[in-house]
Amino acid sequence: MFVRTAGERDLTAIRALLVETWHTTYDAVYGPDRIDRVIEDWCSPAKLRASLERPNAEFLVADDGKRIGGVAYAESVEGGTVVDLQQLHVAPDLQGRGIGGMLLDEVIENFPEARSLRIEVVEQNKRAVAFYLANGFAEIGRADNYGPAQSGIAALILERMLTA
Template sequence: MFVRTASERDLAAIRVLLVETWHATYDAIYGVRRVTEITDDWHSFASLRARLTRPNSEFLVADDGKRIGGMAFASATTDPKIVLLNQLYVHPDCQRQGIGRSLLEEIEASFPEARTLRLEVEEANASAIAFYEANGFRPAGRTADCGGGSGMPAVVLEKRLG
């Protein structure tokens, strides 16, 4: 798969990827109903479309010409030296093939002025935490409101850049 900037034509496939990945990852933690509510809100077409034009951000997909196997979205904070990795998801069928690492590397390259890459991850998502730690992230705290507005607790991880 190759990594490229997402476009309007990718939104339907990105939404499918996010819904399927969220159910595979979080149904056992939050339940099917709650995951459906979250994906209907956070991963709606309107929400995804807004990311395409958000200033100081990067919206990427991993694409093999037949399917979207992964996606990532990151945005600069009010401090341009700190970038927030809002999303990085790889479809369960495509995991452990280097796609997540490729997306992460491209996000890092997209913000050359950044010195810190920060993210929030559900503390029960052990495989995601292991992935991020294997890619240089370290614990930096906790939040009671993952993503701002969810009311879900999360671990905050950071990676020093440059």
């Protein structure tokens, strides 16, 4: 896998990966109907397309030439000092192979002025929480509503300092 900037031609594959990872990870916790609503709200083709064009942001894919195995999306906030990592997903059958770490490294590399990287992680997603803690993140808070809408999904707010 190599990491590159996502393009318009990737949107169908990105959405399919997001649908698969969300359902695999959260159906047992929140039910497939609720996850369908979350996907429609947060991962619609229009929202994904808008993310490609957003300034001060980076939309990345991990690609092996045959398929997209991972995706990451991050935005620079707070005057460029903080990077808000909004998405980092790896196809379920490819998890544990270093793809998430490759995407995370590339996000950091694309925001050289940032002092910290933050992410909200659904607390019940133990595998993701463990990934971020193993990659230098620490818990700095909690949120009752994960994501951009009033989801009612509890999340941890994790941060990784990037500079001394």
